Amino acid sequence: MRVGIEAITFAVPKFYVDMTELAERRGIDPAKFVHGLGQVEMSVASPCEDTVTLAASAGLKLIQKYNIDPNSISLIVVGTETAVDHSKPISSHVHEILNLSSKCRAFEVKHACYGATAGIAIATDWIMSRRAKGKKALVIASDIARYGANTPGEPTQGAGAVAMLISDEPKLLEFEPNYQGYFSSQVMDFWRPTYSKEAFADGHFSIQCYLNAFAEAYSMYKENFSSEHGEDLQTKIGSRFAADLYHVPFVKMAQKAHQKFTEIEQGKVIEKGMPEYDSFLQDFSSRVAPNLKLNARVGNIYTGSLYLSLFNLLEAKSEELAGKAISMFSYGSGCTAEFFSGIVMPSAKDIIKNISSEEILRSRIKISIERYERLLRESALADYNDADVSNPDHWDVSGPVLYLGTKDHRRQYSMSI
Ligand code: CAA
Numbered sequence: 001m002r003v004g005i006e007a008i009t010f011a012v013p014k015f016y017v018d019m020t021e022l023a024e025r026r027g028i029d030p031a032k033f034v035h036g037l038g039q040v041e042m043s044v045a046s047p048c049e050d051t052v053t054l055a056a057s058a059g060l061k062l063i064q065k066y067n068i069d070p071n072s073i074s075l076i077v078v079g080t081e082t083a084v085d086h087s088k089p090i091s092s093h094v095h096e097i098l099n100l101s102s103k104c105r106a107f108e109v110k111h112a113c114y115g116a117t118a119g120i121a122i123a124t125d126w127i128m129s130r131r132a133k134g135k136k137a138l139v140i141a142s143d144i145a146r147y148g149a150n151t152p153g154e155p156t157q158g159a160g161a162v163a164m165l166i167s168d169e170p171k172l173l174e175f176e177p178n179y180q181g182y183f184s185s186q187v188m189d190f191w192r193p194t195y196s197k198e199a200f201a202d203g204h205f206s207i208q209c210y211l212n213a214f215a216e217a218y219s220m221y222k223e224n225f226s227s228e229h230g231e232d233l234q235t236k237i238g239s240r241f242a243a244d245l246y247h248v249p250f251v252k253m254a255q256k257a258h259q260k261f262t263e264i265e266q267g268k269v270i271e272k273g274m275p276e277y278d279s280f281l282q283d284f285s286s287r288v289a290p291n292l293k294l295n296a297r298v299g300n301i302y303t304g305s306l307y308l309s310l311f312n313l314l315e316a317k318s319e320e321l322a323g324k325a326i327s328m329f330s331y332g333s334g335c336t337a338e339f340f341s342g343i344v345m346p347s348a349k350d351i352i353k354n355i356s357s358e359e360i361l362r363s364r365i366k367i368s369i370e371r372y373e374r375l376l377r378e379s380a381l382a383d384y385n386d387a388d389v390s391n392p393d394h395w396d397v398s399g400p401v402l403y404l405g406t407k408d409h410r411r412q413y414s415m416s417i
Contacts, residue, residue, distance in 0.1 A: 003127045003177065004170025004342055006136065007066040008311055009355050011057035012160040012298055013045040014397045015367045015375065019155060025369040026150065033155045038251025038292070042299040043364065044372050045144050045159040047382040047390040048402045051082045052090050052413065055142035056097040056401040058163035062138070063098060065354045068165060070099050074135035075123060076106045079115025079303040081192065081199075082144045083108065084383070084411060090142065097401055097415060100138075112190060113247055114332025116141030116162070116303040121338070123166040124177055136167040141304030148198040149373055156250045158299020162307040171351050172314055173342040176325070178228055181221030181339040183213045190333030197380050206333060210253065211260050213337035214246075214329055218264060221339040238265045241341065242324035243287050243313055247331040248295040248305040257329065258288045290316060294357055306330050315357055318348035385409050 019039050023030040033039050045054070055078050063070060076098075078091040089108030100106075109115040109122075116139055123137035142161035147153030189206035192199040222237050231237070238244075238261060246254040262280045263270050270276045291313040301308060306328060313326065321344040331337045367375070378389040383406060390405035392398065392414070404412040 001128055001130070001168065002170055002174055003124050003166065003168055004174040004345075005164050005172045006167040006169050007062050007068060007165040007351075008162065008172060008307070008314065009058060009061045009065060010160060010162045010304070010308055010311055010357075010360065011054050011061060012043045012360060012364060013049045013054065014365055014399070015044045015046060015372070016041045016297075016364045017044055017367060017369060017372045021369055022155065022372075026154075036252065037155055038255070038296055039155055039299060041297040042155070042157055043159045044157075044367065044375055045379065046375055046395045046397050047379045048392045048395055048397050048404070049159070049399075050084055050382070050403045051080050051142040051144060051161070052084055052093045052411070053399065053401045053403050054144075054159065054161035055090055055140045055163070056094045057399060058142070058161040059094055059098050059138060059140055060400055061355070062163040062165060066165070066351075068136075071101045072136050073100050073138050073165075074104050074132065075126060075137035076100060076104060077119030077122060077137065077139050078108045079110075079117070079119045079139065079141045080108060080143050081110055081112050081115065081302055082142070083110065086194070093411070093413065094140065097413070111336055112332035112334050113249070113302040113305065114330055114336050114338070116307060117330035117332075117338050120164070120166060124175055127166065127168055128177065132168070134168065136165055139164050139166055141301070141307055143302035143304060145300040145302050146198045146376070147201065149376055151198075152203050153199065153201050156300050158301050160298050160301040160304055160308065162301070162304040162311065164307060171345055172348045173310070173344055176341045176343065179221055179225045179341060181217040181219065181224060182337065183216035183220065184336040185213070187333075187335050189335060207253065207256065209333065209335050210247070210331050211256060213331055213335055214257050214260055214339070215264060217329065217337045217339040218261065221341075236265055238327070240325050241287070241327040242321050243291060243317065243326040245291055245306055245309045245313065245326060245328045246288070247329060248292060248309055249300045251292045251296050254288055254292055254309075255284055258284050294361075297361055303332070311357065314344070314348055314352045315355070318344060318352055322346040322349065
C-alpha cells in the first residue's frame with residue numbers, strides 16, 4: 001500500500017526582522033548570526049497571531065490551493081510545543097475554522113520539535129492499516145519559537161506553520177515506512193516550564209544531544225533497511241539519498257548534522273584541513289544547502305522546520321529529484337528522534353507550482369528592532385484574560401484568521417474566509 005504527502009504548504013506571521021540589524025542592536029558581529037548560525041531573517045508573531053491562526057492559515061491555504069474537499073479529511077493532528085491552552089487543543093479551533101467534517105479525529109501532539117512527525121507516523125499507520133478507508137489526514141506543524149531578547153537563543157527564534165495532507169495518493173512524496181529508525185533518551189537540553197512563554201535551552205549541550213540522537217536513529221534505520229534487503233551494514237546505504245533533510249533550529253545545525261552523517265558513512269571523524277572536509281562541504285552544498293533557503297528567512301519554527309525544508313526541496317528540485325529517495329531527520333529535544341525516507345513523485349513538479357514561497361514571504365513586512373522588542377513584550381501579555389493587546393488595528397495586521405484576545409476566559413478569533 002502507498003502512503004505519503006499529497007499536498008503541502010506553509011504560513012508565516014506578518015512581520016520579520018533582519019538578522020544584521022538584530023546583531024547590530026545587540027552589539028554582536030552580524031557575521032555570527034548570518035554566517036555562524038546561517039540566519040538571514042526571522043519571522044515574528046504579533047499579539048494577534050498565535051499557533052491557532054498560523055495553523056489555520058496554513059490549513060486554509062492547503063485546502064484552497066490544492067482544491068481539497070474538507071469532507072475527505074477524517075483525522076487532523078496539530079504538532080506544537082506552543083499550546084494555547086492546557087486542555088483544549090489547537091486542533092479543535094482549526095477543525096472549526098476549516099469547516100471539517102464532525103466524523104473526524106482531532107487532537108494535538110507535543111514533543112518539542114518532534115510533534116508533527118509523531119502526527120505523520122500516526123497518520124501513516126492509520127492509512128496503512130486500511131481503517132482510513134480512503135479518507136485523508138491533515139497534519140499541521142505550528143510553533144512560535146521564543147527565547148526572549150538578549151538571550152543566546154534569540155537569533156534562533158522564528159514563527160510559522162506547515163500543513164501537510166497525508167493520504168494513499170502521495171502525489172508529492174511517497175514514504176518508505178519499512179525503514180524508519182528512532183531514538184529516545186531523557187535529557188534536559190531544551191524545555192519550557194508551564195509558567196514560561198520563553199523556552200530554556202542548554203544550547204551547546206542540545207547540539208550534542210541532537211547529533212547523538214541522529215547517529216542512533218540513523219543506525220536503527222540502517223538495521224531496518226539491511227534486514228529488508230539483506231545488505232551488509234557497512235554498505236553505504238546513505239548514498240541512495242539524492243538529498244538529505246534535517247530538523248533546522250538554525251541553518252548551521254543542518255550542516256553539523258550532515259557532517260555527522262558523512263562521518264558515519266566514512267567511518268571516521270572529519271576535520272577542517274582534511275581533503276575529506278572539502279568533499280563533505282561540496283556534498284553539503286549540493287544535497288542539503290539548497291533546501292535551507294526558507295529556514296534561513298523564516299527562522300526556527302520548531303516542529304515545522306524539517307517540513308519547511310521539505311517544501312523548499314519540492315518547490316526547487318522536484319523535477320531533478322523525481323523518482324529518487326530523500327532522507328529526513330526529525331529531532332525533538334528532551335529527547336526523541338526519527339530518521340525516515342521517501343521518494344519524490346514525478347507528479348510533484350507540476351502540483352507544487354500552485355504555491356509560491358516567494359509570494360508567501362513577500363507578503364511579510366520588515367519591522368525595526370524597537371518594534372520587534374515591543375511585540376515581544378506585548379505578546380507576553382496576550383494570553384491573559386481581558387489583556388487588550390491583541391487589537392489587529394493597533395498592530396496593522398490582517399489575515400484570514402486573527403486572535404483578538406481572551407474574553408470571559410475564552411480565546412476569541414476573527415475569521416474573514
Ligand atoms: N563570524 C562568523 N562566525 C561566528 C562569529 C563571527 N564573528 N562569531 C561566532 N561565530 C560562529 C561560531 O564559531 C559558531 O559556529 P560553529 O558552531 O560552527 O563553531 C556559531 O557562530 C555560533 O557561535 P556560538 O556557538 O558562540 O554561539 P552561542 O554560544 O551564542 O549560541 C546556540 C549558539 C547554542 C545555538 C544558541 O543560539 C542557542 O542556545 N540556541 C537555542 C538552542 C538550539 O537551537 N539548539 C539546537 C539543537 S536542539 C534542537 O534542535 C531543538 C530545537 O529546535 C531548539
